[in-house]
Amino acid sequence: MAPQTQVHFRKVALIGLGLIASSMAHAMRRHGLAGAISGHARTPETRAAALEIGLVDTVHDSAADAVQGADLVVLAVPIGAMEAVAREIAPHLAPGCTLTDVGSVKQAVIDAVAPHLPKGVHFIPGHPMAGTEHSGPYSGFATLFENRWWLLTPLPDSDPAAVARLRDFCQALGANVEEMDAPHHDLVVAVVSHTPHLIAYTMVGVADHLRRVSQSEVIKYSAAGFRDFTRIAASDPVMWRDVFLTNKEATLDILGRFTEELFVLQRAIRMGDGAYLHDYFTRTRAIRRGIIEAGQDTDAPDFGRAKRG
Amino acid sequence: MAPQTQVHFRKVALIGLGLIASSMAHAMRRHGLAGAISGHARTPETRAAALEIGLVDTVHDSAADAVQGADLVVLAVPIGAMEAVAREIAPHLAPGCTLTDVGSVKQAVIDAVAPHLPKGVHFIPGHPMAGTEHSGPYSGFATLFENRWWLLTPLPDSDPAAVARLRDFCQALGANVEEMDAPHHDLVVAVVSHTPHLIAYTMVGVADHLRRVSQSEVIKYSAAGFRDFTRIAASDPVMWRDVFLTNKEATLDILGRFTEELFVLQRAIRMGDGAYLHDYFTRTRAIRRGIIEAGQDTDAPDFGRAKRG
Numbered sequence: 198m199a200p201q202t203q204v205h206f207r208k209v210a211l212i213g214l215g216l217i218a219s220s221m222a223h224a225m226r227r228h229g230l231a232g233a234i235s236g237h238a239r240t241p242e243t244r245a246a247a248l249e250i251g252l253v254d255t256v257h258d259s260a261a262d263a264v265q266g267a268d269l270v271v272l273a274v275p276i277g278a279m280e281a282v283a284r285e286i287a288p289h290l291a292p293g294c295t296l297t298d299v300g301s302v303k304q305a306v307i308d309a310v311a312p313h314l315p316k317g318v319h320f321i322p323g324h325p326m327a328g329t330e331h332s333g334p335y336s337g338f339a340t341l342f343e344n345r346w347w348l349l350t351p352l353p354d355s356d357p358a359a360v361a362r363l364r365d366f367c368q369a370l371g372a373n374v375e376e377m378d379a380p381h382h383d384l385v386v387a388v389v390s391h392t393p394h395l396i397a398y399t400m401v402g403v404a405d406h407l408r409r410v411s412q413s414e415v416i417k418y419s420a421a422g423f424r425d426f427t428r429i430a431a432s433d434p435v436m437w438r439d440v441f442l443t444n445k446e447a448t449l450d451i452l453g454r455f456t457e458e459l460f461v462l463q464r465a466i467r468m469g470d471g472a473y474l475h476d477y478f479t480r481t482r483a484i485r486r487g488i489i490e491a492g493q494d495t496d497a498p499d500f501g502r503a504k505r506g
Numbered sequence: 507m508a509p510q511t512q513v514h515f516r517k518v519a520l521i522g523l524g525l526i527a528s529s530m531a532h533a534m535r536r537h538g539l540a541g542a543i544s545g546h547a548r549t550p551e552t553r554a555a556a557l558e559i560g561l562v563d564t565v566h567d568s569a570a571d572a573v574q575g576a577d578l579v580v581l582a583v584p585i586g587a588m589e590a591v592a593r594e595i596a597p598h599l600a601p602g603c604t605l606t607d608v609g610s611v612k613q614a615v616i617d618a619v620a621p622h623l624p625k626g627v628h629f630i631p632g633h634p635m636a637g638t639e640h641s642g643p644y645s646g647f648a649t650l651f652e653n654r655w656w657l658l659t660p661l662p663d664s665d666p667a668a669v670a671r672l673r674d675f676c677q678a679l680g681a682n683v684e685e686m687d688a689p690h691h692d693l694v695v696a697v698v699s700h701t702p703h704l705i706a707y708t709m710v711g712v713a714d715h716l717r718r719v720s721q722s723e724v725i726k727y728s729a730a731g732f733r734d735f736t737r738i739a740a741s742d743p744v745m746w747r748d749v750f751l752t753n754k755e756a757t758l759d760i761l762g763r764f765t766e767e768l769f770v771l772q773r774a775i776r777m778g779d780g781a782y783l784h785d786y787f788t789r790t791r792a793i794r795r796g797i798i799e800a801g802q803d804t805d806a807p808d809f810g811r812a813k814r815g
Binding site: 277326327328330346348381384385386388390391393394395396398399400401403405406407409414415417418419420421422423424425426428429430431434435437438439441442445448449455456458459460462463467469471475477478479481482485488491 | 637657690694700701705706707712716728731735741747748751758764765775776778780783786793795797800
């Protein structure tokens with residue numbers, strides 16, 4: 198996609214300076230999307246890092262200071278911290294500014310943030326579906342959002358012009374944008390993200406407990422499938438704790454279906470029902486093909502880890 | 507590692523010409539490990555492909571013909587087909603030859619193959635822990651085994667000299683070799699491979715059934731974690747059917763632990779026990795670090811899919 202060089206917002210305030218915010222900063226710089234970038238992070242170490250590597254023009258000890266005069270404010274803190282930040286910044290938000298967030302759960306963020314906002318602020322919740330297993334201010338990079346989805350969940354009374362402006366900005370960061378309502382968003386991510394992560398954490402936890410198979414054997418032989426689980430089970434623990442606490446209903450719903458389905462497969466193994474297993478494993482191949490065709494993954498064997506030489 | 511140029515076996519017979527056998531053929535050619543390579547596959551299409559791309563010097567309609575005069579015979583067929591192949595080739599095996607296999611389950615292969623073999627044949631079961639989600643004669647490549655483990659599970663009466671010779675050969679193909687007994691092997695792979703695969707298949711199956719979230723949404727937003735499951739759930743259905751049918755006890759054991767553990771996490775979500783979730787997610791990070799340090803995966807974000815630019 199052609200890089201945009203137009204300034205989208207005069208001043209963007211990043212509250213929280215982890216993987217997502219630092220990647221936004223890099224991408225804004227590269228494409229010239231922001232007149233200025235201010236930032237706030239909870240720890241002095243992160244604030245110092247953000248200045249040192251030039252993520253932000255100014256860094257502030259408080260979120261309230263960081264948002265002064267910003268026409269775009271981005272909440273990029275764990276979901277559990279959203280309400281406190283919203284309370285703190287609310288009186289300091291510039292009239293007419295846009296406020297968005299990058300949380301992985303949307304209804305909980307709306308419930309935490311919306312009640313505290315003054316009239317005239319455009320609150321448009323968002324979720325960039327991009328990330329890696331790394332975290333912190335040094336983990337960001339300008340291309341994180343390219344060819345990834347950025348979901349916006351505007352409220353019924355959101356101003357269409359403000360939504361369109363934020364959409365353009367996300368696209369200029371490299372993302373594809375879709376809009377949906379918050380409850381549907383939370384169900385979709387329970388399927389494609391939250392439940393898979395919980396399952397991966399569980400599988401890694403099981404391996405951690407075994408006595409008859411040593412830890413070093415698990416690590417040594419992990420290439421046989423296990424390591425694909427460990428990558429997503431290495432993500433930020435605070436972020437994921439908050440995801441499961443705040444997307445409880447949808448995750449429990451999908452988990453219930455998962456265990457039901459797992460028990461049916463488990464029974465097929467116990468009964469020696471090879472036909473059932475074969476049919477099941479054949480159907481799941483089709484979804485993989487769909488993902489490759491949609492450009493959401495590479496067809497290179499082993500994600501390209503296997504180097505043909 | 508320095509490539510070996512010594513001929514290890516005068517004639518190697520590959521029974522089955524899928525991903526593993528074709529990769530062995532490419533690696534044997536590259537390193538000059540075999541005087542000649544003969545092959546057999548069940549379908550005429552695969553046999554024609556193997557000749558066309560030069561995997562083998564001779565291709566045979568029957569496994570019995572392919573093994574004539576071979577001093578190494580490799581059974582690279584699905585586990586469920588091992589017994590029939592062993593019965594067929596047994597009378598045709600050269601005295602003193604080495605017979606190995608590449609099945610992912612070892613006790614079941616021993617039970618299927620050993621009873622049919624004549625005295626004087628060195629049967630040394632093996633399991634190269636390498637693979638991709640692709641299959642068939644065109645999917646092989648010479649470097650598949652590099653830095654991967656090849657587990658050998660010799661029988662109590664295996665000739666040490668024959669085991670040492672096979673070990674050297676596997677190392678010359680690029681692999682690291684370990685020996686263990688078959689029951690321990692089957693438990694280790696239940697943890698690092700079989701249970702993770704079953705769980706991945708299940709998660710993909712759940713997504714396939716949902717009505718409220720469309721198939722196209724699952725595919726579109728799969729980068730959020732789900733796609734890591736689809737890769738391993740795209741593996742060969744026949745191979746995996748046979749794995750679960752033949753490593754039943756160990757897989758059911760690990761699956762039982764998995765569901766137990768999952769229920770504890772599910773309860774923590776339901777009860778809102780954030781401290782438990784946070785502790786759990788922190789512990790699982792350590793295993794990931796162990797895998798990176800052991801050189802069994804890349805530390806590049808997203809397996810290197812995320813291109814920093």
